[in-house]
Amino acid sequence: MTETNGHAEPVKLARKDFQSDQEVRWCPGCGDYSVLAAVQFLLPELNVRPENTVFISGIGCSSRFPYYMETYGIHSIHGRAPAIATGIAVSRPDLDVWVVTGDGDGLSIGGNHLIHALRRNVNLTILLFNNQIYGLTKGQYSPTSELGKVTKSTPFGSIDHPFNPVSLAIGSEASFVARTHDMDRKHMMEVFRRAYEHKGGSFVEIYQNCNVFNDGAFEAVTARDARADMVIDLKHGEPIRFGKDGDKGVVATELGHLEIVDVASVGDDRLLVHDESRPDPTLAFALSRLADSPTTPTPMGVFRAVDRPVYGDAMNAQIASAQERQGKGELAALISSGATWEV
């Protein structure tokens, strides 16, 4: 959405206008705090009204998010937020609907709703807090936990192959897919802004640290002093390069496989130029496969942003067109249609 969500008043809102009176109860040091702050700082910048904004969540630590937002919201049931949010978004196109979910809520119990919301391109902004662990239930492995991970439910190490959430979203036909992390508010705000402005289903994976049950899971990538060499910052239309001096880059080999190279050894011209708007998702998918786990250089930013018809718009257009063609439905005429007789 490029405009405000309506009813804009001259009064400029601030972060506090989006903070509810409820005490924030995540564990001290949790990455969720910085995501909350980023959203609360961003919304006033987007010129949106609290009453036209809805946050829907499922179950899990991150799903407490709506309670802290001075907007409309539902803290629903495990995994179902995308389904509930879909009902709101399609019936009320005047609202901005956000979904807050996690790796367990969105990818395990609610995987089906997530992929179908993305497939339909429902106008939702979906923030998936990925901390690679179940926090609320106190430390079981999640569908993004790495193989071999020792947790309470995997004392001999996890034997479940993990999802790559960005790959999954691209495979689900998502029209907007991005990744950011909880250690960089500026980056989060920029990615969230892009996600909000996108028409249709926007999916953002947030690397989020659970300092109690999975501390440091993303540190190798997100730590301040590691980022230059480990974060591949995707910029639309620019060659993909990273490293302290921009000395590393990404090139495409045969068969569309991507590889990280020393720029000096291949030359600037061979670097892959990022194009988030390519209709074909192959490149975005290949980028998502560049890092298997947050221990190697990892792309951040917008992988894919393409326009395609929005589910709710299409539904409402069918209604508008039917009403234009036939006029508003007449109950009396409808129920007495077909063969009738008098008694």
Add this chain to the structure above:
Amino acid sequence: MTTESFAPSRGRESIDRVVIRFAGDSGDGMQLTGDRFTEVSAAFGNDLATMPDYPAEIRAPAGTVAGVSAFQVHISDHDISTPGDSPNVLVAMNPAALKASIRDLFPGATVIVNIDAFEQRNLDKAGYAQNPLEDGSLDAFTVYEVPMTSMTLEAAKETGAKPRDAERSKNFFALGVLSWMYARPIEPVIEWIEKRFADKQIVRDANLAAFKAGFNFGETAELFQHAFEIAPAVLPKGKYRNITGNLALAYGLLAASQQSGLDLFLGSYPITPASDILHELSKHKSFGVRTMQAEDEIAGIGAALGASFAGQLGVTTTSGPGIDLKSETIGLAVSLELPLIIVDIQRGGPSTGLPTKTEQADLLHAMFGRHGEAPVPIVAAKSPGHCFDAALEAARIALKYRTPVFLLSDGYLANGAEPWRIPEVSELPDLRVEFTTEPNHDGDFWPYLRDPETLARPWAIPGTPGLMHRIGGIEKEDGTGNISYDPDNHEHMVRLRAAKVAGIAKDIPLIEVDSVEGSRVLVLSWGGTWGVTHAGVYRARARNRRVDWAHLMHLNPFPANIGEVLAGYERVMVPELNMGQLAKLIRMDFDVNVVRLNKIKGVHFRAAEIEACILELTEND
């Protein structure tokens, strides 16, 4: 009132009454088809009368009305002497057969046509200016268009029969379809074919293939026996049309949307026998209806609940297996206290059970099928046309009390049709709701501050300035709606939610008893057994038995006077198509002598069964 109900099980199970006419070209083998069906039914223990109707001219031109050959069979569980006047089911193998018989059918009858034969040449020969399947002239009937010729050819492919010969087996395809619909055993037909065509191997195989294909088609396409007949009673004056339960239910939901001023949102996943409601509502975009075929049952109700939060009339439609999956969301709706209509078109269970057969076995599921103390009001439709009223009543309760409401129908009502008096829109209830638009507590908005009368909470929808609030499945503090783990508050909230639902009893009609002087037995029915119970009671009364009858439309809460009514009888007979679910509910709350009459065969009671039970109970009265 009579009702037909063929029982699929062994023994001398029988039916009340059905008249089937097989009609086709004289070369189509209709006599043989009718003969076989008759034979199997006779072996089944039914009384029957048949009426072959050959064309008058021996060599009447094929495809013309004059060349139609028909065979009518009247099957009944009591003595009959005539083959029945008006067929309940017409099998028409071509347009001429349809034309020759259609005038004999009453509205509501079922017509099964061989759609392959409805091509221009045959329509011309039959003298149809327009295709009757397309011009609306069959609207009063339930029409199944079955590609009998092409499916017969396909089925006979492997037998080596030439297409022109294989086509002649289509009468066995038709027989297969009818055998499925009326649960006739297939073995006798198979044996007969094997014997009769023993020396014509290819013909035998083609006939067998066609017969089995027809039977399997009935099962796969989930054809229902259309069995709803109404009493030849005096109908109130008015304009009538024929309507099935699912169509009436869809219209009722549309009416509720209009009467409430709220847009209808249906979140649904295809399931037999509920899908027709989704199909119907999907047509009516001009009414502002949003229908969403969700990725699963859970998403269907989730989206509907989201739409309710956003200020729509949220509905989900399903059958028993879908209710299993929706239970968690229904619990959330109880906690969120938002209006939501959950339509359960009951079918035989457990698990996949009998998707095309009827049952009333979800009552306790609707009543108790959630974790925690999660009361949900229940409304049950009693006849196909009554599905319209029941939908309006479910919506009324949901909107007024801000609660999910169960609307129970069943496969029998859903697919059965009856003449329905079309109501005037001015007769319909006013369901308008007022959204909350102003703070309700010292300048704040408290989402759980209740109306002292109804105990309903305010409905403030997104987009309303100043009333932003968050609700969720975690226990809420009374009034503010904030998360609360306080033990006293939890008990208070559990009791409040229960009291809200219980209080609906003040707002629904008292039970009316259809009574005669001196009855000591009350028959208490609910849901789709209304019609047949009516018939059974009146048949018993015709034998001078004193018996009273009451029917429940509201199952939770019960009408306020139920205890008082039940206390007036020595025995209360509860006929149900389940193991005694209403009987259990009654026994839980009232100290009455309950006699159960249960049938779990996927088919309806016969009036005779109800009658027999009453006769037994009233023997000494």
